[in-house]
Amino acid sequence: MPEPLNLQIEEYRAGLEAELAILRRLQRVAAAQRQASDAHDLDALNTAAEERERLMTALVSIEGPLRDIRKRLSESRAIARRLPGYEDALALHSEAVALVAAILKTDEESVQALASAERLRRESVRAVEQGETTLAAYRRVMTTTPGATLVDRRG
Numbered sequence: 001m002p003e004p005l006n007l008q009i010e011e012y013r014a015g016l017e018a019e020l021a022i023l024r025r026l027q028r029v030a031a032a033q034r035q036a037s038d039a040h041d042l043d044a045l046n047t048a049a050e051e052r053e054r055l056m057t058a059l060v061s062i063e064g065p066l067r068d069i070r071k072r073l074s075e076s077r078a079i080a081r082r083l084p085g086y087e088d089a090l091a092l093h094s095e096a097v098a099l100v101a102a103i104l105k106t107d108e109e110s111v112q113a114l115a116s117a118e119r120l121r122r123e124s125v126r127a128v129e130q131g132e133t134t135l136a137a138y139r140r141v142m143t144t145t146p147g148a149t150l151v152d153r154r155g
Helices: 004-041 042-075 088-144
Strands: none
Touching: 004 042, 004 088
């Protein structure tokens, strides 16, 4: 026999609160990744990535059961919306959606910062390679055979 809707609403609300706690931490990690991207700090990026992976694992473990509850509540929406706690659960759901959108925006900014850093790195490498080529050519000119000079000593 399925759980009564009011218990499902309460379980859904509790699950959303747990998700929101994880999403808030994930938002802080995303901000740290953004700062590390700007600073080109690979150690901080790796540390944040490890924390993010741990948080995502926790989030996925909570989301699985919530998905089933969400489906059951959706199927009985007409009845569920009249029960206590349903509006609170909807507000929590909306807050979670907004947090996910904010995290994704921060992630997009991080990716753009990393792409910009990669472009700068490539330009720097190209400049160094050009400098090496120029220096190698200069060295060849400077180390020509001893009899060859720019000015003839007789003239």
